[in-house]
Amino acid sequence: MxxxxxxxxxxxxxxxxxxxxxxxxxxxxxxxxxxxxxxxxxxxxxxxxxxxxxxxxxxDKVGPLVGIWTIKDGIEGISPGKKVEESDLTVKEIPESFITQSFILDPESIIGKYYRVGISAGTPLSNDLVMVDPMDDTTREFDVVSSVMPIGLKIGDYVDYRIVYPLGEDFIVLPHKRVEAINDKTIKIKLKEDEIHYYQASLIDYFLQSDEGATLYLSKYVEPGIQKAAIPYYAVPKNILAIMIADPNIIKKVNAAINGTTRTIIDSGVSNVSPEDGAVIAAGRDEIAGKIDGGSSQLKSEEQANKDAIAKENAALPVPTPVPTQAPPASSEPLNKSTDKIETLPTPPTLNIGKGVVE
The missing domain is CATH 1.20.5 (Single alpha-helices involved in coiled-coils or other helix-helix interfaces)
Known part of the structure; x- marks a missing residue:
């Protein structure tokens, strides 16, 4: 116990x-x-x-993400004067506080306009990077001929349409025109009613003075979206001036006094060319035009050779062998087979450059 x-x-x-x-x-x-x-x-x-x-x-300070429109990755060839197309664009998001009034939030506001400068892929678009060609109710597409075409001219370039007389008097007939199309020695541009009269007058001058060396030619802008358009400096003959004054489609009439002074300079220069001097000048101008045409042909040949080389390289690429699949059981459905595809390299566009000289 x-x-x-x-x-x-x-x-x-x-x-x-x-x-x-x-x-x-x-x-x-x-x-x-x-x-x-x-x-x-x-x-x-x-x-x-x-x-x-x-x-x-x-x-909260940065704000929510907002979509802005940029150049799509992989897009090439965005050069000044190219028309803005929906296929060029993609949307990317950035904080709302980074948004400025110039950013493009609605692509419809710029589609159909033209790029002011060359742009690379990924660049955010702004109103400062696009431009609009001025247009009024009298604007029409017009096929314009030129004796000499710049080497490498392409659609979207901006040019001044000029005439040079036998003794070198050079005048700007139509300034800052976008090249809409190129066919041999003819380009398509947009002209207003008064500009059509200026063009027709320059043709008459060319026809009358071409045997003495007068030449119609184009000069291309380096940066058309940045450089200011040249001021037109040309005068029409009296008969065309009378039509322009009477034309009800021309709102801003030609200053007859200024036109008359400039026309006197043109007519005086033409009257000083003797037949002998005119023949020499015409031969020299034809020689220069021929050399420019030769350079255009050479550039076109080089571009075609480059295009052919890329096509040949693509054709030489090996075709991948499909990976074999195991045979399915007898009771199962047959498997789908697929073959991998090789993405071909993009082919650079061929510049449409005119040949020959308009006689």
Whole structure:
């Protein structure tokens, strides 16, 4: 009976020690939490809350993402004067706070206009990068002939249409015209009513003076979207001037006094050319025109050779062998087989350059 009492007493002591140790351990951890870890955790929480608040304020300041229109990746050949087409464009998102009034948010506002400068892929479009050709109710497409075409002239280039008389008097008949099409020695441009009369007058002058060396030619702008258009400087004969004054489609009439002064200069220069001098000048102009035409033909041949070389290189590329598939079980449906395709390299456009000289 005494042994049982001792054993029970020992068990109570053991239990009491264990409980006391547990209380000490728990008390120590709880104390450490309140004394050490609690404040530290609170400080960390405050720090993170502040960082989140700063980030949220930054996001609010930057604003939501907004889509702007840019040149599509992989697009090449965006040169000054090229018409803006929907296939050139893609949308990219930037923060709203970065948006300015010049960014293009609606592609319809620029499609059909013309690029002012050469643009590379990925460039965000703005109103400053496009331009519009002025047009009124009398604007028409017109086929214009030229004795000499610039080497490398292409659709989208801007040119001045000029006439040079036998003794070198050079006049700008039609300034800053976009080349809409090229066919041999003829280009398609847009002309207003008064410009059509100027063109017809320059043709008459050319026909009458071509045997003495008069030449119709084009001069190409380097940066048409940046350079200011030249001021036209040419005068029509009196009979055409009378028609232009009477033409009800011409709103801004020609200043007869200024036209008369300039026309006197033209007629005086022409009257000073003797038949002998005219023949020499005409031969020299024909020689120069022939050399320019030769340069155009050479450029066209080089471009064709480059095109043929690219086509030959593409044809020599190996055709990939389809990866064989395992035969399906008899009870299953036959598997579809596919053959990988090689994406061919893009072929550069061929410039349509005129040959020969208009006689």
């Amino acid at each position: 005494g042994d049982v009492y001792v054993n029970i007493e020992w068990n109570f002591k053991t239990i009491a020690l264990i409980v006391l140790a547990a209380l000490v351990l728990v008390g120590t951890n709880v104390g450490q939490y309140f004394v050490l870890w609690g404040p530290k955790q609170k400080a960390i929480t405050v720090k993170y809350d502040n960082e989140v608040a700063v980030l949220q304020a930054t996001i």
